[in-house]
Amino acid sequence: MTDATYIEQAEAKDAEFGDYIELLKPRVMRLVIFTAAVGLLVAPVPVHPVIALAAILCIAVGAGASGALNMWWDADIDRVMGRTKGRPIPSGRVTEGEALAVGLGLSGLSVVMLGLFANLLSAALLAFTIFFYAVVYTMWLKRSTPQNIVIGGAAGAFPPMIGWAVATGGVSVESVLMFALIFLWTPPHFWALALFRNEDYVAAKVPMMPVSRGGRSTRRQIFVYALVLAPAALALGLTEIGGPVYGLTALVLNAGFVAGAWRVSRRSGAAAEADGFRAEKRFFGYSILYLFLHFVALLADAGLRALELAPTGWPVLI
Ligand code: HEM
Numbered sequence: 372m373t374d375a376t377y378i379e380q381a382e383a384k385d386a387e388f389g390d391y392i393e394l395l396k397p398r399v400m401r402l403v404i405f406t407a408a409v410g411l412l413v414a415p416v417p418v419h420p421v422i423a424l425a426a427i428l429c430i431a432v433g434a435g436a437s438g439a440l441n442m443w444w445d446a447d448i449d450r451v452m453g454r455t456k457g458r459p460i461p462s463g464r465v466t467e468g469e470a471l472a473v474g475l476g477l478s479g480l481s482v483v484m485l486g487l488f489a490n491l492l493s494a495a496l497l498a499f500t501i502f503f504y505a506v507v508y509t510m511w512l513k514r515s516t517p518q519n520i521v522i523g524g525a526a527g528a529f530p531p532m533i534g535w536a537v538a539t540g541g542v543s544v545e546s547v548l549m550f551a552l553i554f555l556w557t558p559p560h561f562w563a564l565a566l567f568r569n570e571d572y573v574a575a576k577v578p579m580m581p582v583s584r585g586g587r588s589t590r591r592q593i594f595v596y597a598l599v600l601a602p603a604a605l606a607l608g609l610t611e612i613g614g615p616v617y618g619l620t621a622l623v624l625n626a627g628f629v630a631g632a633w634r635v636s637r638r639s640g641a642a643a644e645a646d647g648f649r650a651e652k653r654f655f656g657y658s659i660l661y662l663f664l665h666f667v668a669l670l671a672d673a674g675l676r677a678l679e680l681a682p683t684g685w686p687v688l689i
């Protein structure tokens with residue numbers, strides 16, 4: 372065998388592994404995993420670092436597995452949409468059978484391992500989250516109602532609650548508010564993208580809000596969700612895991628989010644088309660930063676408390 376053949380084989384093998392990783396939707400899931408990790412780390416019960424790492428790995432594998440199941444079921448519509456037609460199944464690099472096997476295998480493995488490393492509640496929540504995204508959202512709601520991502524978005528909101536359950540073995544006001552933060556954030560996050568990817572969803576006949584109810588209604592709803600999201604985000608700052616960093620961060624970020632949503636809500640479809648959906652694209656990018664920084668701020672306040680540089684809770688600001 373020549374050197375060139377060796378190199379070709381090595382490259383083909385690497386590419387194959389990369390395709391399986393792509394099935395796990397790593398770009399979206401990294402923020403999901405981060406929120407789960409923060410849920411675990413800010414809980415008022417210390418977790419042994421090895422258990423914490425193992426649990427976060429299990430949640431990451433479970434999240435990836437649910438992504439593979441989503442890609443298996445959605446292969447037909449992914450083939451039609453410009454954004455997704457290069458994915459491993461539509462482009463023929465991974466078969467549907469392989470994606471299903473990866474999805475089911477990793478789902479089972481992640482749930483069992485989390486049960487062994489942590490506790491039953493967190494494993495049950497992980498199993499329910501995978502089921503909710505892969506079955507309730509992907510197989511049922513996504514193709515049947517414009518409220519698909521409102522209800523289905525709950526799946527993306529569970530991870531910090533799973534992290535919290537790993538540490539505490541329970542559910543609390545704090546974990547419910549972290550859930551609410553992501554749950555209420557999901558519609559503005561996704562509909563901003565759906566506005567500038569509308570043609571994809573029309574072609575694939577997926578009844579996303581802009582397809583079913585039109586741009587005007589979607590823009591108005593983005594603003595309404597931003598208004599409801601702000602108090603929920605601020606309320607998290609009033610709990611035991613809130614603190615000065617979170618309080619100030621949430622104030623600034625929510626003012627920006629409401630302002631951005633207002634701007635999007637005031638634009639006509641024609642104006643958006645004319646400038647290439649600049650405001651919608653910016654708002655979508657900002658939505659990701661928004662969620663990331665809320666969880667960074669929670670982590671920072673937990674750090675301050677651990678160093679005994681801040682008392683617990685909101686009163687520190689007053
Ligand atoms: C039902 C709920 C959700 C829907 C329908 C949704 C939809 C999407 C879509 C279609 C994209 C574009 C992805 C691409 O270009 O391939 C995206 C991007 C993204 N989403 Fe969401 N999302 C949801 C929930 C979440 C949640 C819960 C998180 C994190 C906690 C999240 C984090 C992200 C991130 C980080 C990106 C950017 C990925 C990149 O860098 O390309 N999403 N989302």
Ligand SMILES: CC(C)=CCC/C(C)=C/CC/C(C)=C/COP(=O)(O)OP(=O)(O)O
Nearest residue numbers: 399403433434437441500501504526527530
């Ligand atoms: C722990 C665990 C199981 C976490 C799961 C978290 C979760 C449900 C994240 C959802 C984020 C996501 C990739 C939505 C895409 O929806 P889509 O399928 O409509 O988007 P697509 O068109 O890009 O496939």
